[in-house]
């Protein structure tokens with residue numbers, strides 16, 4: 232096959248993320264939605280007609296024939312214009328690939344197109360979607376944050392999810408959890424969430440574990456073999472559960488996300504932990520121990536105080552979405568998070584400000600420090 236033959240058999244389409252306008256009848260203005268970039272090209276009537284005919288169905292050979300017949304434009308000129316449109320990322324090749332099933336292509340087309348913008352390659356975007364289908368994710372805690380992370384991952388195409396929680400749905404959950412309705416009151420959170428996840432995607436496999444996390448529990452079997460772990464368990468408290476879960480993740484070098492939570496009127500973004508790349512749970516704990524040592528008295532003046540930390544569904548969704556974006560980026564490889572990761576951020580409800588803490592890996596950390604590797 233010659234080079235010309237191979238171009239002739241290709242099919243192109245105008246990228247979904249590019250908006251095209253005609254300015255003063257002679258300029259084509261391309262507006263690139265993902266980057267907010269805008270570019271002008273000098274254009275004539277024949278080029279406008281060619282653009283209309285690049286419809287994601289016609290092969291280049293057919294485009295050449297049409298342009299020759301209608302406007303006397305040579306095949307060489309058509310190729311030149313196609314080359315220019317490709318170089319400027321206005322059109323992309325339509326690839327008939329068997330990486331994904333047709334139904335999945337329809338369902339996830341917008342997401343795949345979005346991924347393709349980052350990879351600049353449609354086939355890589357298909358493989359990224361496949362990675363989401365194949366990833367095994369375990370979510371500890373089905374509360375307002377853990378539950379929403381599981382839902383967002385299921386919507387993104389994660390089809391192997393294990394959820395872990397001991398609690399049942401109560402009245403106060405209804406104002407904070409998108410997926411708990413009145414009919415779910417009294418049900419195990421894991422069962423209620425499983426039903427919701429299955430309603431999103433028929434192909435999803437959801438394993439449930441109705442349990443709390445106790446000090447003597449062996450969770451190695453649970454964590455081993457998973458591709459990503461999320462912890463949102465706040466009982467007895469998030470520091471304890473994170474330390475226990477993270478130690479196992481570090482041992483098997485499994486990336487994990489310690490998600491969300493509130494303190495006063497802050498929403499936390501949580502933190503992505505990539506073993507031996509980002510600061511680990513112990514590095515974070517060491518930082519907070521040091522920076523908060525004079526912050527509040529060791530003993531609370533009211534010994535038996537019953538309270539629930541306040542929060543809104545919007546804050547939970549913010550934290551959950553933030554975590555889900557990072558997890559999807561990690562699993563798909565859209566961004567190399569090993570080189571470009573974020574430390575925990577805190578979002579101020581009142582001022583709409585997001586500030587990131589400044590925490591580094593501690594070289595003497597007992598878990599990820601020099602002597603532990």
Ligand SMILES: [Zn+2]
Nearest residue numbers: 511514596599
């Ligand atoms: Zn560490």
